[in-house]
Amino acid sequence: MDTLLQILFNGLSVGAVYALFALGYTLVFSVLGVINFAQGAVFTLGAYFTYLFIGGGVGSNGALAGLQLPFALPFWLALLLAGLAAALVSVGVEAVAFRPLRRRGAEPLLYLITSLGAGVILVNLIQILMGAEGYALPAGALGWLPVTITLAGASVRTVQVLLLLVAAVVVLALTWWLEGTRGGRALQAVAEDATTARLLGIDSDAMIRLSFAASGFLAGISGGLVGLSLSITGPYFGIGFGLKALGVLVLGGLGSVPGAVLAGLIVGLAEALVPGEWSGYKDAVAYAFLFAVLLLRPRGLLGRPLDTRV
């Protein structure tokens, strides 16, 4: 029983990261109908920002070797700031890689490539500035909280519980924002039909920027949280999560917030249940799931019908 609980926790905490990541994709997708491939790099940046804001120093290989910010914030504040900084970067990505194309009415296919270009630039900038080495938030980042806690007989890492809690809070907040506030409903209106939204007096450019900011914030704080849970393994830290989350996004159904959450948790759990002898196939689980579901339900688990454009 206790191991089952532990597996459950592992699966859910990984799944929560996938879900947060996929939510970032979803926000942009629902407004623009495209996937932002720079999201993985923004996630990585979130982890690096958190590390720097908490007072971590740069190693010896990057151009910023030896740099240390003159302040050291407590973890939660650093995480929040990192989320905001990542949101800023994400808005920058929109301005450079998306807006010029949108102005010219280019096909959505092009965004895949321009956002990929933005991602390549960000990842390599991180390497040039910070080096390729790994970084870890200090072990005492959470203050008085113990490393592991015991829940119903299972020993669980505190970080995992926090990750789950934060993910739950973020999903609730996001749902509330989308459904319960003017800004959120304006965003949904743009997602539904940009032309009508404009007629209703909604500034769709501002809404698109807002969706990028929100998705960047999500990526940033999930990067920071994962950076706390696991050590930052270098400039390519977020790429693996980003690729997995891409599968999760489509599995849940493009543009669906509950779908992204559900699919994230399913994939996380499924990976957790892969027995040791088959661990080599673990990475294929998400895609195999995705593939099987797409064949049965071509729009994913909870997806809305998609128009026929590419």
Add this chain to the structure above:
Amino acid sequence: MPTIPRLARGLLVAGVMTLLSACRSGGSGAGPIDATGGVPVGAVIALTGNSSVIGQDQKIGLELAERHFAGSGAPPAAKGVKVKLRLEDGGSDEQTATNAFRTLINGGVAALIGPSLSQQAFAVDPIAQRAGVPVVGPSNTAVGIPQIGSFISRVSAPVSVVAPLSIGAALRQNPAIRRVAVFYAHDDAYSTSESKIFQQALQRRGLQPVTVQRTNVSDTDFQNQVTDTLRLKPELIVISALPMDGGNLVRQIRELGYGGAIVVGNGMNSPNIYPICQKYCDGLLIAQAYSPETTAAINQTFLSLYRQARGGAVPPQFSAQAFTAYQVVFESLQRLQAAQPPGKPLTALPAAELRRRLNSEILAGRYDTPLGPIRFTPEGEVVQERFYVAQVRMNGDGRSGRFQLLP
């Protein structure tokens, strides 16, 4: 639409012209090499892509070697030989490394150091072999690399000799160990071959792994696999991985409550693990092809050079091996030059001849390096006299530590 085929023909012609103009003639080997500024030696290491953490360690090793052997601190016999190091990014894939090798070979280098990864070596070493350019591999450890050809050698000891030592050390510390769990990064050539050796060594001691877990180099979250493994109550965990993923794995194993012995492979023999697993690195048993603790003069020199450049840090194995590869090429050139009749500089030889002689000289020589005394088998395999088993001892701050040699 008749214009399209004609257009196609035009484009094809234009394309062929571009292709032809893209292929300028390179060093054919008949004439002497261009030694302006020194004998050109190429180095191809991973400066970009997901293996750049290896490349950046190697880069500093090469730069220190270049400075050391060119500078005033060089041994007195350095008369006459100047080496010009040409560093090219080999990326983390085979295609980029191929281009880098070709660029340098056509640029007329006398020898090559690299590439960073074994998988890349399988792609590019045959090219150098066909061109007759000697290659010294600084970090290629997979089985079969020196066998690629007569011009291929390496200073990185193959996994088969290094790995089993640490298992022995773990069993000496605790002879009662019966239950062993194995982890390895199955998408990494080095870790895969090393784990095979580990498992054979365990088998010879009558230990059957209770589980063998496959991980990926790009993985960061191992909690499922760790939970799965700890349920089987292992008394020893053996890990073959690279610093980043391995460090994270160790951290998660410890955080999830494992208190037993952990043996890690040579791939994790790097201070790069300290910031990753922090205080949890403490106690790791590790087989080393390079130990910063050795007292040989050349290692002390290397240590002080590295400390100067890196603010007191301890050099990783990749840097030491890259330094050694440069040293091997440099000293071989030096000996060749010394054997030349007076008035006939080495660089007057036809390039092909120079490369052939240099290759024989590399294979024939003995070297006193930071890795200890080394030489080569006729096949190009390194014969290293000493390997080390060390235990990681972390300092109180949990961010720095050292590899303490075990007897």
Add this chain to the structure above:
Amino acid sequence: MDATLPVQMVLGALLGLSVYLPLATGQLSLATPGFYVIGGYVAALLSTGVAALGGGEPSYPLPSLLLEMGLAALLAAAVAVVIGRPVLKLRGIYLAIATIALVEILRVLNLNLPFTGGAVGIFAIPQPFADPWGYLLLSALLLAAVCWLCARLGAMRLGRAQAAVRDDELAAACMGIDTAQVKLTAFVISAVIAALTGVISAHFLNTWNARQGSFDASITTLAFVVFGGSRTWVGPVLGGLVLTALPELLRPVGDLRLIVYGLVILAGPVVFPQGVITPERLQHWARHRPWRRPSPRAGA
């Protein structure tokens, strides 16, 4: 003389065409690296494992190479037919992600299967040519053949059906076009091109492993098409040639190499939203024939 980069450029152009063909039918399939890897493994396994093919000889016999290409093409076509039927029912980004999923599943399989050599892969693949020029000739011939096919398609039923399906699938179906068949045909041809490219690539690279086909490769090949232009076959060829060469030509830039590369693939679509090559631009050039202007007798 060194033809390494030109060979890689031509292989890039072939992969670009392999992505272009389904796209010309309105299908965003990113399965190309998967078939490329299959082709490479066919070549690697046969040439290193079957002694009768002549892998032990100093120069690998050309007939053996052609046999490998034939078998790889057959295998890829068979796989494409089997998975194409269900997969091509998906649309747009769903199809793109499903094909990326296929490539990733294949990569994981290749790492775990007993005969693919795991992470080390297969090495010491015998060489049919002494230097890259032979490879350049072979791959350029293949490229010329595929280009010829693409150019001819415009005049063939299949090509017109493709265009009809791309413009409006429903209308095409109403006109009596078997849209599923047209899509599948394009998918199979695309798979065969990728597999043939994989065969040449495996020999050229000396070694083959699971990393050759990955998510990165899927996106890079898509970039070839988007950068060059997806409305005529000339675009992907140009995109493949240029974008493969670019990181190498940028070597003098040093550390900033990949950043400049990122800037180019970011700026390319912004400056040329239709790709560098469009049918209109081609028509324009064909009419004015700028390359003939200096001397009317020169040229072809």
